[in-house]
Amino acid sequence: MSIPRERIRNFSIIAHIDHGKSTLADRILEQTKSVALRDMENQLLDNMDLERERGITIKAHAVTLVYSALDGQDYVFNLIDTPGHVDFNYEVSRSLAACEGAVLVVDASQGIEAQTLANTYLAVDAGLEIVPVINKIDLPSAQPEKVRAEIEDVIGIPADDAPCISAKLGTNIDQVMEQIVKHVPPPQGEETAPLKALIFDSYYDAYKGVIIHVRLQDGQVHPGDTIRLMATGAEFTVVECGYGRATCLEPSAGLSAGEVGYIAASIKAVKDARVGDTVTLADNPAKTPLPGYRSVQPMVFCGIYPADGARYPDLRDALDKLQLNDAALSFDPETSVALGFGFRCGFLGLLHMEIIQERLEREYNLDIITTAPSVVYQITKTNGEVIHIDNPTNYPDPSLIAQAEEPITNAHIYTPSEYVGNIMDLCQDRRGIFKDMKYIDTDRVDIHYELPLNEIIYDFFDALKSRTRGYASFDYELSGYKKSSLVKLDIMLNGDVVDALSFIIHADKAYPRARKMAEKLSEKIPRQLFEVPIQACVGGRIIARETVKAMRKDVLAKCYGGDITRKKKLLEKQKEGKKRMRQLGTVEVPQEAFMSVLKLDE
Amino acid sequence: MNNEKPFGLYLHVPFCDGKCPYCDFYSLPVSEEQMNRYTRRMLETLEAYAAQYPRRADTLYFGGGTPNLLGAERLSALIVWAKECFGLEDAEITVEVNPTENLSEFLHELRAAGANRLSIGLQSANDDELALLGRRHTAEQAKKTVQYAQDAGFGNISLDLMLAVQKQTKESLLRSIDFCADAGIQHLSAYLLKIEPDTVYGKKKETLCVPDDDEAGDFYLFACEELEKCGFPQYEISNFAKPGFESRHNLKYWSCEEYLGIGPAAHSFMEGKRFYYPRNFSAFLDGAQPVPDGDGGEFEEYAMLALRLAEGLTDEGCRARFGFGIPARMKQAAKLYEKGGLSVCTDSGFHFTPKGFLVSNTLTAEILYST
Numbered sequence: 001m002s003i004p005r006e007r008i009r010n011f012s013i014i015a016h017i018d019h020g021k022s023t024l025a026d027r028i029l030e031q032t033k034s035v036a037l038r039d040m041e042n043q044l045l046d047n048m049d050l051e052r053e054r055g056i057t058i059k060a061h062a063v064t065l066v067y068s069a070l071d072g073q074d075y076v077f078n079l080i081d082t083p084g085h086v087d088f089n090y091e092v093s094r095s096l097a098a099c100e101g102a103v104l105v106v107d108a109s110q111g112i113e114a115q116t117l118a119n120t121y122l123a124v125d126a127g128l129e130i131v132p133v134i135n136k137i138d139l140p141s142a143q144p145e146k147v148r149a150e151i152e153d154v155i156g157i158p159a160d161d162a163p164c165i166s167a168k169l170g171t172n173i174d175q176v177m178e179q180i181v182k183h184v185p186p187p188q189g190e191e192t193a194p195l196k197a198l199i200f201d202s203y204y205d206a207y208k209g210v211i212i213h214v215r216l217q218d219g220q221v222h223p224g225d226t227i228r229l230m231a232t233g234a235e236f237t238v239v240e241c242g243y244g245r246a247t248c249l250e251p252s253a254g255l256s257a258g259e260v261g262y263i264a265a266s267i268k269a270v271k272d273a274r275v276g277d278t279v280t281l282a283d284n285p286a287k288t289p290l291p292g293y294r295s296v297q298p299m300v301f302c303g304i305y306p307a308d309g310a311r312y313p314d315l316r317d318a319l320d321k322l323q324l325n326d327a328a329l330s331f332d333p334e335t336s337v338a339l340g341f342g343f344r345c346g347f348l349g350l351l352h353m354e355i356i357q358e359r360l361e362r363e364y365n366l367d368i369i370t371t372a373p374s375v376v377y378q379i380t381k382t383n384g385e386v387i388h389i390d391n392p393t394n395y396p397d398p399s400l401i402a403q404a405e406e407p408i409t410n411a412h413i414y415t416p417s418e419y420v421g422n423i424m425d426l427c428q429d430r431r432g433i434f435k436d437m438k439y440i441d442t443d444r445v446d447i448h449y450e451l452p453l454n455e456i457i458y459d460f461f462d463a464l465k466s467r468t469r470g471y472a473s474f475d476y477e478l479s480g481y482k483k484s485s486l487v488k489l490d491i492m493l494n495g496d497v498v499d500a501l502s503f504i505i506h507a508d509k510a511y512p513r514a515r516k517m518a519e520k521l522s523e524k525i526p527r528q529l530f531e532v533p534i535q536a537c538v539g540g541r542i543i544a545r546e547t548v549k550a551m552r553k554d555v556l557a558k559c560y561g562g563d564i565t566r567k568k569k570l571l572e573k574q575k576e577g578k579k580r581m582r583q584l585g586t587v588e589v590p591q592e593a594f595m596s597v598l599k600l601d602e
Numbered sequence: 603m604n605n606e607k608p609f610g611l612y613l614h615v616p617f618c619d620g621k622c623p624y625c626d627f628y629s630l631p632v633s634e635e636q637m638n639r640y641t642r643r644m645l646e647t648l649e650a651y652a653a654q655y656p657r658r659a660d661t662l663y664f665g666g667g668t669p670n671l672l673g674a675e676r677l678s679a680l681i682v683w684a685k686e687c688f689g690l691e692d693a694e695i696t697v698e699v700n701p702t703e704n705l706s707e708f709l710h711e712l713r714a715a716g717a718n719r720l721s722i723g724l725q726s727a728n729d730d731e732l733a734l735l736g737r738r739h740t741a742e743q744a745k746k747t748v749q750y751a752q753d754a755g756f757g758n759i760s761l762d763l764m765l766a767v768q769k770q771t772k773e774s775l776l777r778s779i780d781f782c783a784d785a786g787i788q789h790l791s792a793y794l795l796k797i798e799p800d801t802v803y804g805k806k807k808e809t810l811c812v813p814d815d816d817e818a819g820d821f822y823l824f825a826c827e828e829l830e831k832c833g834f835p836q837y838e839i840s841n842f843a844k845p846g847f848e849s850r851h852n853l854k855y856w857s858c859e860e861y862l863g864i865g866p867a868a869h870s871f872m873e874g875k876r877f878y879y880p881r882n883f884s885a886f887l888d889g890a891q892p893v894p895d896g897d898g899g900e901f902e903e904y905a906m907l908a909l910r911l912a913e914g915l916t917d918e919g920c921r922a923r924f925g926f927g928i929p930a931r932m933k934q935a936a937k938l939y940e941k942g943g944l945s946v947c948t949d950s951g952f953h954f955t956p957k958g959f960l961v962s963n964t965l966t967a968e969i970l971y972s973t
Contacts, residue, residue: 529961529968530942550942552819554963555796562612562855562869564876564903565895571906574967586938 003066003076005258009184010078010215011131012095014123015105016113016473020135023167024105024176025081029246031173032065032077062098062201062213062260064243064250069181077180078215078260080200082119088348089477090296091201093122094276097292098200098215098260101129101184103176104151108134108142108164111150112440114414114473120155130155131179132162138169146441154440189257194286195219195227197255197263197279202270204324210267213244214279215260217290222254226282227265230289234272235282236265271327296328298346299407299478300353300373300457301390303334303500304360305342307367307591308579312341318364319343322356329356334391338500338584339369339594344391350457369582369594372503375453378405378481392502395488398539405481406506407453410435413464415472417445422467430455431506451476452484452506458598489514491521492535496585501597507538514544517597522546524593532587608660609872610854611684613644614865615669615698616883623736623802624795628867628881629667636883640865641676643887645683647864652687655862655872659688661851664697674711681715694719694758694850699751701744709747709754719758719849720751721791726764726774727781734768736802741781748785758847760789765825766818767795768811775821776828783832788847792825793840794818819960826956839910839959856911858904858923871898902970905932909966914946914953928952935972939965 015021065077082095096102102123106116123130132151134144144164151159163175197214205211221227225238241263242251255261267273278289306315319331330346347353353373360366377389379396380403389395411432413423417439424434427449435448451460456476464472489510491501501521505513514536521534525548536544555570581588617637618629630636662684664677672680677697684690696719697712699705709720726732727741744761751759761782765775782790795812797803803810813821826836834842838856841849854861863870866886869878876898879886901924908915917927928951936952939945944958944965958965 529939529944529964551961551964553794553815553822553960562861562863562871563878564855564869564871564898564907565878567906568903570963571902571967571970574963575971578967578971 003074005189006186007073008076008078008186008258009101009180010080010099010187010258010260011101011103011180011184012080012082012099012123012128013103013105014082014092014096014116014119015135016107016110016115019105019107019110019113019116020167021105022081024103024133024135024165024173025079027167027170027173028077028079028177029063029065030170031177032067062244062262063246064260065246067177067181070178071181075181076259077177080215080260088352089118089122090294090348091275092119093126093292094198094200096123096126096128097290098198099126099128100187101131101180103180104130104132104155105135105167106132106147106151108136108144108147109139111143111147111444112154112414114412114475117155117412117414118475129183129185130157131176131183132157132159133176133179134159134162134164135167137164138166138171150441187258189216190218191220191257193218193257194284195221195279195281196286196290197221198290199229199273199275199277199279201275202267202273202325202327204270204321205264208240208264208266210264210270210273210324211249212263212265212267212273212279213260214255214263216255216257218257218286219281220254220256221263221279221281227263227279228282228285229273229277230280230286231274231277231293232272234267236267238263238265240264269324271323274327296348298328298330298348299453300347300349300375301344302347302353302373303336303339303342303371303391304331304345304357305336305339305369305371305500307369309340311366314364315343315360315366315368318360318366319345321364322359326356328352336371336393336500338498338582338589339371342369346390350461367591369500369591370598371500371594372598373457374504375407375457377407377486377504379403380405389504392488392504393499395502395504398487404484404486406484406486408479408482409451409453409456409476410479411449411451411456411474411476413447413449413472413474414440415445415447415468417443419468419472420445420447423447423464423472426460426463426467427451430460431508450479452482453478454504454506487538489517490537491517492533492537493521493525493584493587493589494530494532495535496587498584498589500594510538511543514538518544518546520596521593522548524596525587525589527551528588530586606657607859608658608689609655609859610661610663610851610861611659611688611690612663612665612851612861612863612865612868612870613680613684614863614868614879615664615667615672616640616866617671618666618668619671620736620738621802624797626798626801626804627667630883632671637672637676639887640883641672641679643889644680644864648680648683648687651862651864655688657688659684659690659862660693661854662690662693662695663851666698668700669697670699670702670705670708674708674715677712677717678715681717685716690716696721696760696849696851698723699747701739701747703743704750705747706750706753709750709756713754713756718756719760720756721760721762721789722747722751724761724763724778724782726767726770727778728769728774731767731769731774735764745781745785748787752786758789759785759787760791760843760849761785761787763790763792763825765792765794765821766813770813770821772821772824775825779825779828779832783834789841789843789849790829790834791841792822792829794822822960823956835912836956837912839962856907858899858907868892869895874899905970906966909954909962909969910959912953914951916951918950920951931972932969935969939968 013021062080067075067077069075080095082092134147137144148159163172165172196217199212201213202210223238228235240251241255243261276293280286306312323329328348331343334344335341360368374390379387381400382402432449432451438446485507487507487510489505490497518534518536531550532548534546535542616629617632695717697717698721700723724744729740829842836842837848860872866879866883867881876895877892879892905915921927936945937947945952
């Protein structure tokens with residue numbers, strides 16, 4: 001690239017969900033003529049269907065653009081789009097580590113929210129120059145001056161020259177570009193030093209293998225070089241490197257210090273090229289890797305089973321393929337008496353779990369059954385052994401447990417002050433311990449709670465949204481383990497325990513939850529040829545019971561005029577219907593029944 | 603004619619003077635010209651089949667529609683010709699009849715032509731229920747029709763009843779049952795109203811005030827019980843008869859025996875093949891051939907049909923037909939439902955109870971597809 005390093009700007013855009021991050025990215029792409037207008041789709045960088053639908057960014061993306069600034073010079077802009085959700089905090093931190101600056105987008109009508117702060121702190125911690133931007137000034141409820149003051153007060157950065165823009169309408173986008181030129185420092189680094197490149201994203205491409213997106217701190221890389229990934233020690237030969245453009249990859253002769261680009265080196269799976277790892281050259285390696293690498297640990301687990309047992313191999317292939325692109329996803333085979341062969345899958349958080357489930361269904365066309373999510377419990381047994389349990393099936397007999405601990409989070413909820421009462425009720429109900437409460441401005445509050453992770457993973461987001469009409473935002477981080485009074489709740493159908501419905505719960509919560517589950521199951525299990533008792537029990541004691549009455553009558557097809565076909569079809573239908581059911585002992589349970597007990601608040 | 607087991611002959615008469623709102627059988631408005639063309643076509647088709655199947659039939663059944671609308675002359679011609687083609691010695695010859703004004707002369711002529719069994723569409727002995735069913739007759743007319751038939755010499759008469767219809771109560775059902783018992787008939791078919799999608803009922807399903815499944819089940823069990831008391835033991839899900847008066851023709855369907863159905867929407871099972879005429883009157887007139895509907899008579903089908911009968915599935919029946927008895931897994935499965943009163947297992951096999959018949963779809967599938 002003919003543009004010198006002084007005119008390179010590496011930056012991210014950070015924002016709370018829906019504050020306009022992706023829309024602003026689109027406008028920047030347009031204004032730098034990076035995309036032919038006919039290729040312009042809304043939210044171009046969010047190229048998974050799911051991302052567009054949910055309005056969130058799941059994967060990081062990077063684009064190299066050329067901007068002709070007012071000073072008459074051309075600048076290289078490397079825009080590194082980041083995931084916007086707490087589940088992907090680590091990915092965010094790596095993306096930010098690849099930048100010198102961050103454009104902070106704040107909604108002029110909503111002000112600072114939970115993720116705004118969380119991400120800003122990550123950026124400040126990474127030593128980034130923050131360029132605040134106030135978006136959505138076209139909204140009637142926009143209060144740009146109030147938000148400007150909020151940025152200065154709450155975040156503590158000057159915002160007097162923060163551009164007021166409308167990414168939607170394209171208003172004042174040029175001011176954002178000029179701010180980037182002016183405030184984001186050019187990258188440092190030694191071209192002649194041994195190669196040090198930070199992997200901030202990687203994804204699997206069917207033709208080229210894993211494409212890794214890197215930021216070069218020092219050194220150079222060229223096709224033909226043998227690279228070494230410092231965390232794993234694995235070595236690969238660079239087949240191709242270059243720059244990510246808005247709609248394609250553009251190969252180049254090499255990449256050098258300060259630049260952002262991609263490397264393809266016939267790497268087979270993203271787990272071999274993990275985000276955060278450092279790339280160096282095999283024959284002239286750097287002495288130490290870049291700081292900050294860690295292998296991510298799943299926090300939430302659930303069982304995933306194919307609805308049709310015959311598709312178990314397809315499910316495995318699909319998970320394999322998803323893992324090619326998602327090093328944070330873990331899965332191990334498990335079997336359930338109720339559901340047959342499946343996988344115990346680990347996720348970064350709830351959103352991550354939902355995304356994987358949806359992708360399995362949509363992209364791989366699989367009908368899946370998932371079990372209730374579980375966190376990882378730490379159990380000290382009476383013999384002193386410490387075990388970690390992420391599957392209720394493996395929960396030891398209570399008589400063998402000396403102490404049970406559960407993961408605890410530090411949670412911040414940002415909300416208009418009128419909802420404080422509702423939120424406190426909710427957190428109290430979720431066994432939260434109130435820490436403190438700060439006023440962000442006259443009518444917005446930051447409520448700090450200690451909340452058990454297992455109270456968040458079921459339906460906390462939904463409950464929070466419905467109690468605050470969607471105005472509150474929420475962020476949490478794991479803070480450690482805490483002693484807890486836990487029990488395993490089992491569900492019995494017609495006297496048999498259904499392992500897939502068991503879960504671990506706080507003793508105080510067992511009774512109401514058991515009752516709700518029994519009720520929900522009695523709604524969802526169709527009447528059968530005999531009466532089906534549904535019982536919920538803890539340690540052999542039944543604490544809730546419902547009954548599904550026996551079926552009285554089904555379709556009596558006339559068998560008249562010799563039309564056997566119709567009758568046969570009915571029988572076929574019955575046979576097909578049986579396939580969609582899970583035979584649990586003597587009881588047939590439809591798949592929806594498993595799903596329904598996961599969402600008890602509806 | 604050879605010595606094979608005789609088959610049943612079914613002629614579908616697709617004419618009605620109106621469409622009952624619950625009915626999805628194939629039917630058309632009456633027209634003298636169409637009925638003549640239909641009869642001619644039917645005579646030709648019988649002759650063609652006689653060449654294809656040079657065999658004996660021992661039952662003839664005119665179903666509809668409303669076969670009596672064809673009139674005695676055309677029906678007689680068809681009976682005579684069917685005898686010419688397929689023998690029909692000592693045959694059961696049934697004609698479905700809907701009650702209407704003065705059928706006396708018609709019934710005499712029909713009897714003279716050789717018909718010996720009538721199936722009369724009573725449906726209910728309560729005029730308010732009949733009106734809601736869209737029937738175009740009264741209970742009084744039905745009563746007269748039965749008397750005329752008896753006067754004409756019919757000694758084998760069946761009445762149709764419908765269960766779980768609008769306005770029905772246990773009392774009104776009992777009135778209908780008593781009506782049948784008092785009429786001196788030999789056979790009764792009692793059907794639970796089933797709302798078919800392509801009918802007037804199907805389209806206004808939401809506004810219909812019919813009993814729910816549980817109540818419908820009660821009506822059915824009540825009818826089975828009362829009919830038994832009146833001397834009509836149940837021999838099939840929906841059929842009841844004085845001993846010896848079971849419908850020979852319909853039993854062929856349930857015993858997986860052969861039958862040849864002619865006319866639009868008529869179904870056949872001959873020489874291991876199932877086939878049927880499409881629901882298309884003009885195609886039939888133009889000589890359209892029936893459409894193949896695959897093989898029939900395999901074990902699953904046989905068992906499904908046998909389980910409609912009060913006798914149920916027997917080792918002997920299975921062995922005679924397939925060379926093996928009832929599979930053990932099916933017997934075991936049937937045994938599971940004995941406690942709940944849905945099935946009865948005997949030394950020779952198993953059968954469903956009236957309570958079992960009510961859930962026979964599910965129950966049959968559970969047993970057939972047991973592992």
